[in-house]
Amino acid sequence: MSSSLAPLLEAVALVQDSWADAQGGGDLSRAQLIAVNDAIGLLRRTTDAVHAEVAAGLAHESRRELGPESLAKQQGFRSSAQLIATTTGTSTGDAARLVKLGEATAPRTNLLGEVLPAKFPVVRDAMCRGRIAAAAADAIVTFLDRMILKVGRVVAAQAEGLLVEKAAGLSLDEVRKLITRTEAHLDPDGVAPREEELRARTSLTMFLRDGMLHLNGAFAPDKAAPLLAAVHGYVSAEFAAKREGRDPAAPDADRRTVARIQADALVHLAEHALGCESTESLNGATVVVRVDLADLVDGTGYGLIDGIEQPVSIGTVRRMAADGGVIPWVCRDGSEILDWGREKRLFTPAQRLALRERDGGCAFCGLPPEMTKAHHIRWWARDAGPTDLSNGVLLCETCHHLVHDNGWDIRIEGIGVRAKVWILPPPHVDPKRTPRLGGRARTELVA
Incomplete structure (x- = not known):
């Protein structure tokens, strides 16, 4: 526990120091706001590390075989997760994930009572130093647990180091995107099965209520790509119209939210499909699929669609490349001039x-x-x-x-x-x- 407490105490001191100038009820300056926010971020991350270790200890002292001697039961709770959730005001699911993270990053003992390293020591060290939060660590640990069976412990350990190094300073959404791309790199043969699973979950439900049409949809990567490209293109065109002051047909455009404009984009696409031949209002929206040339020729590996996190199989890349409105970006040296010096002002x-x-x-x-x-x-x-x-x-x-x-x-x-x-x-x-x-x-x- 001492390895986690020292950074925690330092983080507490940093919060105290950064907050000191605000005593007396005065407003914080911009510099003070940033300093306090940074200090609180460090404090939360180091607290996560200590709490994960404590959660693992509570789970160990509350294991089922202890029966009535279970610590959680003695405190009046069914499980350690319920005890933690009640204490912290979180859900039992969040508490259970914290326990799992603590067990994956805490030192272990063998049957002889000898101390063994943590299952994921790099994640543990990063948490103790306050470099990554519990949510990011949990995402990495869950991913590595799944990948060990596919790529082995040596490759998984290498991936652990790279992921932890990249994850510091990223948001949780960015960490998830990093993990998604890493999985495709480590297990390219698994891209197609994951893709089929996502296709099976593709759906769109529509119902009328209160005089409005309600939509609820989920789309696999290859289905989502043209939809995202078209909607984003429309939104971009609308913003350009507002900046240039050439939007007389939409007097309320300046007050529309992005969500409203995206809804208008779907309506526009439907109207276009019913007879409109113009595509100018989509701002040149294009779907770009990136793929390595060797993978494309050999039918191996995977491809990436710009704007979509989930990689797609080579079969999907080939099919999409045959469709209209899709540009295949093949990663190789070509004859296209990409540097123009001072000969051209606009990028080609x-x-x-x-x-x-x-x-x-x-x-x-x-x-x-x-x-x-x-x-x-x-x-x-x-x-x-x-x-x-x-x-x-x-x-x-x-x-x-x-x-x-x-x-x-x-x-x-x-x-x-x-x-x-x-x-x-x-x-x-x-x-x-x-x-x-x-x-x-x-x-x-x-x-």
């Missing part, structure tokens, strides 16, 4: 596709490619920046203004579509200007 379609491959969407916040534009890092007019991949980046409108108006910098490391995008915060955000990984490489082990 081929360059934008290459940026989609490298950045995966907005390199800063991760919005899908349909809601981004290609921007010069060094401005064309002011800085004489070339129209090359090394000087280009995909950014949504909000992040574009954030970068240019608030002193953020972008650096490209490497060449071509496998280069990495690094985001450098301004000094008032981070005096050390520590680079933050952006683009597709942020949530993929193989970038």
Whole structure:
């Protein structure tokens, strides 16, 4: 327990220090808000580590074979999960997951009473140091438990180290995306079976109530891709119309929420299918499927659809490539010119596709490619920046203004579509200007 308590005590002290200036009821400054929030984040992560270890101890002292001597039963609870849930105000499901995480990361003993390392020591160390939270650790542990049977303990241990290293600083949604892509990399033969399972769960229900049509749907990756591309394209076009002041047909457009605009997009698609031949309002929406050339030729491996987390099988890649409105992005050297220097000001379609491959969407916040534009890092007019991949980046409108108006910098490391995008915060955000990984490489082990 001491290995977890020291960082916890340090985190408590950090919260106390960061909150000290707020005593007396005064409002926090922006710098104080950030400092307190960072300190609370560290405190929660280190508390998670201690609580997971305590949860494992409670479960051990409440195991079924103890009968009436069970600690939980002595306290008036059916199980350790119920005891934890009641104490913390969480669900029994969350408490059970905490117990499972504690058991996977706590030191073990063999039948002789000898102490053994934790099942997942790298996850344990990261939790104790406050680098990852319990939810992220639980997602990683659950994934590794499943993969050990398929790839063996050595490969699983390597994956553990890589996942923990990448997961620090990511949101839980980003960690889940990282795990999804890692699973496809470690077990490419399992992509097709998982894909079939998702197809079997594809559904759309519709019913009328209170004068409105209600929709509830779930779509497999290949079915979701064109739907997402079209809806995102429509939303992007609507935002562009509002910025340019050319939307007289929709007087309430400035007050519509994104959810409302997405609903309008579905209506537009239905109207288009019933007779409209124009596709301009979809803002050039395109489905891009990425696949390695060798995998495409040999029929092995898997492909990735831009904007979709779940990888798809090679069979699905081939079928989608035969459909209209889909661009297959084959990862190989080609003859297309991707660097134009100062000869062209606007990025070409081929360059934008290459940026989609490298950045995966907005390199800063991760919005899908349909809601981004290609921007010069060094401005064309002011800085004489070339129209090359090394000087280009995909950014949504909000992040574009954030970068240019608030002193953020972008650096490209490497060449071509496998280069990495690094985001450098301004000094008032981070005096050390520590680079933050952006683009597709942020949530993929193989970038």
